[in-house]
Structure formats: structure tokens, C-alpha cells
Amino acid sequence: MGLFRQILRVHVSEVGKGLECARVPLDDAVYRDFVGGVGLGAYLLWRYAPAGVDPLAPEAPLIIALAPLLGTPLTTTAKLAVVCKSPLTSRISDGLSSSRFALAAKRLGVDAIVITGAAAELSILHLDEELGRCRLEPCRALAGASPAEVGAALPGCHVAAIGRAGENRVRFASIANDGRHAGRGGAGAVLGAKRIKAITVRGRAQPALADPQAVRERARDLAARSLGAATDKYRRLGTVANVETFDRLRILPARNFQAVSIGRRKAKRLAPEGLKAAAGHVREGCAGCTIGCDHRFGGTRLEYESLFALGPLCAVDEPQRVLAAAAACDRLGLDTISAGGTLAFAMECCERGLLPWPLAFGDDLVPWLERIAARDDLGDRLAEGSRRLAAEVGQGSERFACQVKGLELPGYEPRTMQTTALGLAVAARGADHNRSGAYQADLRPGVDRFAAELEATPLRVIETEDHAALLDSLILCKFLRGAIARPWEESAELLAMTAGLDLDAAALRATCARITGLRHLFNRREGWTIAEDTLPERFFAEPLDGGEVVDRELLRAMVGRYYRERGYTAEGLLDDAALGRLGLRSLAPRLPPAAAADP
Amino acid sequence: MPATVEVELFGLPRLYAGAERYEVPAGTLAEVLAALAEALPGLSPAIICDGRPTELVRVALDGRAMIEAPDHRLHGGEVLVLVSAQAGG
Numbered sequence A: 001m002g003l004f005r006q007i008l009r010v011h012v013s014e015v016g017k018g019l020e021c022a023r024v025p026l027d028d029a030v031y032r033d034f035v036g037g038v039g040l041g042a043y044l045l046w047r048y049a050p051a052g053v054d055p056l057a058p059e060a061p062l063i064i065a066l067a068p069l070l071g072t073p074l075t076t077t078a079k080l081a082v083v084c085k086s087p088l089t090s091r092i093s094d095g096l097s098s099s100r101f102a103l104a105a106k107r108l109g110v111d112a113i114v115i116t117g118a119a120a121e122l123s124i125l126h127l128d129e130e131l132g133r134c135r136l137e138p139c140r141a142l143a144g145a146s147p148a149e150v151g152a153a154l155p156g157c158h159v160a161a162i163g164r165a166g167e168n169r170v171r172f173a174s175i176a177n178d179g180r181h182a183g184r185g186g187a188g189a190v191l192g193a194k195r196i197k198a199i200t201v202r203g204r205a206q207p208a209l210a211d212p213q214a215v216r217e218r219a220r221d222l223a224a225r226s227l228g229a230a231t232d233k234y235r236r237l238g239t240v241a242n243v244e245t246f247d248r249l250r251i252l253p254a255r256n257f258q259a260v261s262i263g264r265r266k267a268k269r270l271a272p273e274g275l276k277a278a279a280g281h282v283r284e285g286c287a288g289c290t291i292g293c294d295h296r297f298g299g300t301r302l303e304y305e306s307l308f309a310l311g312p313l314c315a316v317d318e319p320q321r322v323l324a325a326a327a328a329c330d331r332l333g334l335d336t337i338s339a340g341g342t343l344a345f346a347m348e349c350c351e352r353g354l355l356p357w358p359l360a361f362g363d364d365l366v367p368w369l370e371r372i373a374a375r376d377d378l379g380d381r382l383a384e385g386s387r388r389l390a391a392e393v394g395q396g397s398e399r400f401a402c403q404v405k406g407l408e409l410p411g412y413e414p415r416t417m418q419t420t421a422l423g424l425a426v427a428a429r430g431a432d433h434n435r436s437g438a439y440q441a442d443l444r445p446g447v448d449r450f451a452a453e454l455e456a457t458p459l460r461v462i463e464t465e466d467h468a469a470l471l472d473s474l475i476l477c478k479f480l481r482g483a484i485a486r487p488w489e490e491s492a493e494l495l496a497m498t499a500g501l502d503l504d505a506a507a508l509r510a511t512c513a514r515i516t517g518l519r520h521l522f523n524r525r526e527g528w529t530i531a532e533d534t535l536p537e538r539f540f541a542e543p544l545d546g547g548e549v550v551d552r553e554l555l556r557a558m559v560g561r562y563y564r565e566r567g568y569t570a571e572g573l574l575d576d577a578a579l580g581r582l583g584l585r586s587l588a589p590r591l592p593p594a595a596a597a598d599p
Numbered sequence B: 001m002p003a004t005v006e007v008e009l010f011g012l013p014r015l016y017a018g019a020e021r022y023e024v025p026a027g028t029l030a031e032v033l034a035a036l037a038e039a040l041p042g043l044s045p046a047i048i049c050d051g052r053p054t055e056l057v058r059v060a061l062d063g064r065a066m067i068e069a070p071d072h073r074l075h076g077g078e079v080l081v082l083v084s085a086q087a088g089g
């Protein structure tokens, strides 16, 4: 469906008619430089977020960035990116999710929606292609409703909504659409701070494709490839199959990263067969996807990251309990990884006598998730995430608060995956397995995942980050990546046939380096220093039972090397030459003096 | 007793093989995988093709280093862990 070359600016205000909407044209150069999805989102965040803004302030933008492939018949492309300054990390946050909402949003006739301001009371933001029909609808009756209940209350509408957690500004609240969540980093809290419970979209716009015939042919070809061997795992098993494999490979984080295995018997119970036996199983898929990796057990969608975080990480090994916790996160609008990570940290604090709470490893998580979403009493402290909770608890607890830049770690053990260790340390979003795919490098033949290499490891991280930037800007689902043998060349073809963007593979590589650079530049503007690019003390100081540990000095050296390989200074600063090489110099004057003066 | 290699199967390899573990005579990686594919025919050709692991699978020696060189010699007593190649979650 290509591009409209314009965005929708929405300002919600507490007074007057409450809503100002305007279309803002974007130059072709913006799309060549940042494409769409997370790339376009990063550009718009840079442009519209005031430097140093409080992420929960009315002037902090919440951006829904669409993408050039969205709305075409190409499989796995019905996705959007939600971009904001994270209330959890105070750094960039960009989450993807798939849905019919994304398809409908594109029909507003814009490539992104930038929302600022705040409503006077909890409201639904109705967006329409005809701007005169955009409106705010107060919705006090929906306070506390789950995203699914909001959808049911708005029949015939395409809805993105927050749950109770977002309303209460839980720092890791998600935004849900069609049961899918843009989860990491707390975008739900940003929307909640604007008192927007839900967004609906309605329009009929359809931009022309540059080469409709070529798109139709490629869509057929890609659909056929999507059903081949490379996606077999996702279709037949789902990502939950990782739990047993990772347990065997000693990658599976358990008990707040105190262990890397839960034992075969328990791992088997949480594997697909165990979950099926416990709760039954159906398979579904995102809108417009031919793969269908959405495995539901007892009606609850479960993927590896939610399973790890709400299961082994918290020492919960009953399938029904894990499924109940995942369903609660869906209902309340919580990021499962941060919810599980924060609870696991609190459990360890309780185990060590640092917190006098009635909470222990293996407990039922549902009542605690409810408390977090309601921000009642202890839930209020958990709702701040593990980094802030550790700062409050003190007594050395920071060393086992398993987060980077405030974002809780995903389900890959850094001590037995040393490329991942670096990937997590340098990731702009905080401990992140989505905008970087360093774990893939660790599991490649020829890579010793137990021992990082000063020269090779940073290059592997850069390659996976840039590849992720490519897929997340087009946007194509990462689960299709195995079916795309020449990602740079094929992506250039896709952009030409859909949006008429003339970029060859080399130019696209430069574009992805630019996108990664801008995400970093945003963080720098918001106060980033290289001291943030590290891991919690646990990973340096507490060897696993096989003696594996992350070498602090080597990691530090690799972080510097990573930045030099990216063309920045070893301190991670972008000097004038680097800005020029990346094509970011025109944005640099917007840097505050301290950052602009980077040597 | 001839030296043997124990093979553990996870994810897709297990699904295709219909087995969780199997023992095969020691030899080169190619010989071991060929023997495995003969014993568990569901593995051919998607997981093992002409004695080589396909792009769907990774082979972890003793659960650690991923190996793929066909002439990698296994002397007996090793454990080969076959896992799905796609790790994302």
C-alpha cells in the first residue's frame, strides 16, 4: 500500500474542544532516510519530543508509526510500531504489534500518528480520515476495563487500548490491539497519562502501489516461502518449544537469573506437549499472516518470553499457573517480561530478608499482577519496575535487579550467551532481544557462546542490530527472516515495488545504520552515558554452576569497540564526522549544547 | 562394546524423528548423522540431508559448541544435542 507521505498530528487538550488534528506532509527524504516503523518512529520522536521531557507529561509524544509494506498483500506485514520516551527507562521505547488496527490505521491516509497533550478525563480518541469527525469521547464507564472489554464495548471499531495498568501509569504497561501488545518500555503508561483509554481509527484511504503487479507476484512467492521449512518451528511448535531446548543448553534464566535450568521434568511440563495436555491448544495468527505462530493454550496466547518470565524466572512450574498469569497480563495490559522480572527480583529480596512481604518464589502471580495494575500498597512499588524498586530497597539489591537501562532482561542467560551479553548492554531500548538479535549469533556454528571475542563479538552485534532495524522499519515479521535469503536486496526490491523508494542494498544498509544511530542520538540527548551500557553485577560476580561468568573488563572493552566499529567515538559519542557519515548532521543542531559538543 | 554417541532431540528434530534420544556408533559427524537418519527416517531430508544438518537444525556437542563440519570426529561417549535452528521468542 506504499506511502501517503504525510502524518497525522493530534493534540489533546484539557480545555476548549479538546482536540486539534492536522495532517503534516513529510519529504520523500524522510522515508529514504528512515523508511517506516521503528525508523520513522525514531525520526518523529526526535522531532516532536522536547529534549528532557518527562515521558508522562502531556507534551511527551506517543507515536504510532506505520510502514511501507503495511496494507499490501505481503504476508506478516500488518504491523505497527509504538514509539515514545519510556517511563521505565527514560530512553527510547519502540514496540511492535500486529493487528487489524494497524491495517485500519493505514486507511486514515497517513504514515504515522503523533499524539501529544492530555484529556480532561478518561476518554476514547476516535480518529477519522475526515479530520472534522475526529473526536474525544469521555468513557468513565470503561475505567478498569481490559483491552478486550474495551473492544467489545466498541463493536465495529478497530481499537488499540490500555488496561488498568496503563490507566494507573504502571511503568511497564502495554498497549493492546487484537490481543497483541506493544509491550516493552511502558507505552501504555504514556497513553494512560494522556487519559486516553483507547484509540479507534476509521478511513478508506489507499495509496497507490508503485508496481501493483510486482507486489501481487511477490506476495504469492513470499506466502509460499512462508510455509516452508524455515518457519516450521513457529507453525508447528511455537516459540514455547524454546523452554525445553534452552533448559538443555543452559540458557534458560530461572529464579531471577540464579540458575540456568529447571530440570528436564519441569521443562517438559512447560513445553508445548505439557501445555497442550494441561489446557488444550489451538493455533491462530496475526491479521494477514500465512504463518500463524500464535499458539493458544486454554484460550491464552503464550510465547517463550511470557512463559519464561512468568514461569521459570519466578519458579512457577505449573502450566495452569503460568497461563493464568499470562492471561492476567493480557487483561491488565502489562508487559509480561517486566512484570515477571520485577516480581522475580522482589521474590529474591524477600528470600534474602530484604523485603518483609508475603511473597516467595513459586507463588501464584495473579494476585500480585492485580496489585501492580491497581498500584495498591505493595503493587505501587512493584509498578515502578525492578531498577527503581532496587534503589528503594538498597542493601546491595541493585546487583541482582536484572535490568539494563531499567528494562528487565528477556529470556536469554548472558553468562552462557556472551554475544547476547554485549547485545543487551548496548541496546538503545535497554535489555532488548527485539531490536537486536544477538542470541542468534550465539547459537551459530563457529561461535563460542561461552567466550566473547573483543574483535568479532561487537561486529556480530552490529550485524544483528542492523538486520533488526531493517525488518522493523519495513515492517516484516522476524519469524519470516529464515525464508528471506538475501534480506538487503529483497527489502530494497520490496520498497521499490510498494513505495517507489529507490534504495539499493548498500543504501539500505546505510539507512539501517542511520536508524540505529538516531535511536542512540535520542538517548544521548536524554542523558545517556556509556556507563549505562553494562549488565547487573550478578552477571560479573556470580559464576554459574559451570563457572561461567561475564568478564567485566572484556565487556567494557567490547562496548568501546562496538562504538568504534559503528564509527562513533569509543565513548559512544557521535562527532561531526560520524553525524555526516550517517546522514544525521541536519538533525544535530537540535542537540542540546552538551551533546552537540561531543568531541 | 563399540563406542557410541548419544543423540538427544529437541524441538523440530524431535518432532520429525518421533524420538527424544537415540544411540548411534561413533564416527565422523557425517557418519553419525547418516546413521541417525537411517534409524529415524523422519529426519530425512528436512533435518538431515546426505549426512549433513540442514538449515533447520543446530548440533550442539555435549550441549555446548555448535558443530557442523562433516569430518568432525566423534570418538564415543559424546552427547549430540539436536535443536531447532530458529531461536527467537
Ligand code: SF4
Binding pocket: A076, A077, A098, A234, A284, A285, A286, A289, A290, A291, A292, A293, A294, A477, A478, A479, A480
Ligand atoms: S509469524 Fe506469528 S508473530 Fe509473525 S505475523 Fe505471523 S502470527 Fe504474527
